[in-house]
Amino acid sequence: MRALKWSIVLSTLLLTGCWSSYEINDRSFVTAMYVDKGKDGQMEITLSFPLPNRLVPGGIGGVGATGNPYTQVSSMGKTVTDAYHKMQLDLPREISWGHARIIVISEDMAKEGIGPILEFIVREPKLNINNAILIAPGKAKNIENLAAAFEQFPSEIVREFTQEKITLYTTPKDFLETENGDMIAGLLTKGKKKMLSEMGKEKLWVGTGGMAMFHNYKMVGKIDPKEGDGALWLRNSIKSTVVTIKSPTDKKDISLLVLRSKTKIRPSKNNPLTFDVYVTAEDDISESQSNIDVTNAKNIYQLERIAEKDITDRIEKAFKASKEVKADVFQFGAYLSWYKPKIWKKVKEDWPSVYHDKVKLNIHVDLKIKRPGAENNPIWIKEKS
Structure with a gap:
């Protein structure tokens, strides 16, 4: 009974307030x-x-x-x-x-x-x-x-x-x-x-x-900012960006708005120090200054391949910039340690030099243009028609 009484007293003391805390106003x-x-x-x-x-x-x-x-x-x-x-x-x-x-x-x-x-x-x-x-x-x-x-x-x-x-x-x-x-x-x-x-x-x-x-x-x-987009792709952090390319018909600008993108990186099966970078992206045509007919499936296919090359170039430039300073800022070493731990143990101690001298990328970009925008073709082509 006495033990119960003291338990009640101690419980009451514990509920007396936050005596050691600071008020918000302080x-x-x-x-x-x-x-x-x-x-x-x-x-x-x-x-x-x-x-x-x-x-x-x-x-x-x-x-x-x-x-x-x-x-x-x-x-x-x-x-x-x-x-x-x-x-x-x-x-x-x-x-x-x-x-x-x-x-x-x-x-x-x-x-x-x-x-x-x-x-x-x-x-x-x-x-x-x-x-x-x-x-x-x-x-x-x-x-x-x-x-x-x-x-x-x-x-x-x-x-x-x-x-x-x-x-x-x-x-x-x-x-x-x-x-x-x-x-x-x-x-x-x-x-x-x-x-x-x-x-x-x-x-x-x-x-x-x-x-x-x-x-x-x-x-x-x-x-630099353009290479920075490549860095965002390598870090799988692209939310929305614009890829502006030259039209294959008249070399005029076409801007594609990237709506969704995902990047996956894995060590290559043939050479673990070569990494496969897989990028998938969905785009809309945001603006076209070209006379290219975007209702033609073959033309859309050409634009997709040109945009894929542009993204590949950006990723490659960002990767090369990191190699020049021997800084594995995109954490390829971490991918190697996850998927090829035995190989990672061999190169871990000398990784900056290995990264600079031996690491390569195979970049695979799969880009799809989902919509040509509110207008299928530029308004001046309609006006001429």
């Missing part, structure tokens, strides 16, 4: 982290925060305020932890990582190595390892100064590039699953544009501009 929610190279071997960490007191428009309940509904705070340190703890000393709220969705790293920092950043991410239990990683030219923290014309927060615009698969959605988890830190990540571009939404003033515009290649967790090269 937290600062990180939406993005920007990492730049600092002075004297230090790194500069910049965190972006929403400002709750400015999220409600002025005039509603009298709590609104003018100015941006977000801010950023920077701090220098020898490590990420060192920098953000210094930052915490100057903030009135507790830093909370649970809402962070994007990590932008400057090219300079990426070239020096992102191992320390990944080390922090792995050990911080509240920071999601599925955050998107992007690389930026110049200062990464300047990305936060872009004109947020389409979203409430600048970081949300950058994140959407990965969500919509405009560029690669690469995460810390992707890097951590590699054997030697060979990976590929989206590369941002920056520039000034006069924007109507900003009353015609010049503002920072951020877009996508190819890919950044990593070897041993260090950025070792770039892939």
Whole structure:
């Protein structure tokens, strides 16, 4: 009976509330982290925060305020932890990582190595390892100064590039699953544009501009935007893209909109260091400046073969770019370890050199044009008829 009585008392004590937790009003929610190279071997960490007191428009309940509904705070340190703890000393709220969705790293920092950043991410239990990683030219923290014309927060615009698969959605988890830190990540571009939404003033515009290649967790090269499409195909990350080809009849442009695509990679049965890349794609004719008759099945067949060659060339260029820097960014070594583990054990120790010297691709693209669009042929041909 006494044991039961104490059990009831202890149960009651356990239900008395979250005495050690922080109230929401005492937290600062990180939406993005920007990492730049600092002075004297230090790194500069910049965190972006929403400002709750400015999220409600002025005039509603009298709590609104003018100015941006977000801010950023920077701090220098020898490590990420060192920098953000210094930052915490100057903030009135507790830093909370649970809402962070994007990590932008400057090219300079990426070239020096992102191992320390990944080390922090792995050990911080509240920071999601599925955050998107992007690389930026110049200062990464300047990305936060872009004109947020389409979203409430600048970081949300950058994140959407990965969500919509405009560029690669690469995460810390992707890097951590590699054997030697060979990976590929989206590369941002920056520039000034006069924007109507900003009353015609010049503002920072951020877009996508190819890919950044990593070897041993260090950025070792770039892939240009056209080759970047090939990288997306090799990573099976194409959501929607355009393939513009020349018509076989008059060499004028025809644009095909890729609606669906899938990539499968396997080591070849005849030579395990040669990989078979199978790409299937379904396209629509989005625009035609040619006089080619797209109601003719033979013409459609020709266009499909030309488009297949264009996609093959893009994949081949992306692959060659990675071989030049000995960076297996498309994880062919992983495919070899899965399907040919005995062979992988033999080449694992010298894989960068093996990848550079011996790995080849057999690219098989099967593209089908499903629909010619709302018009079978260009409108001027109908008008002439």
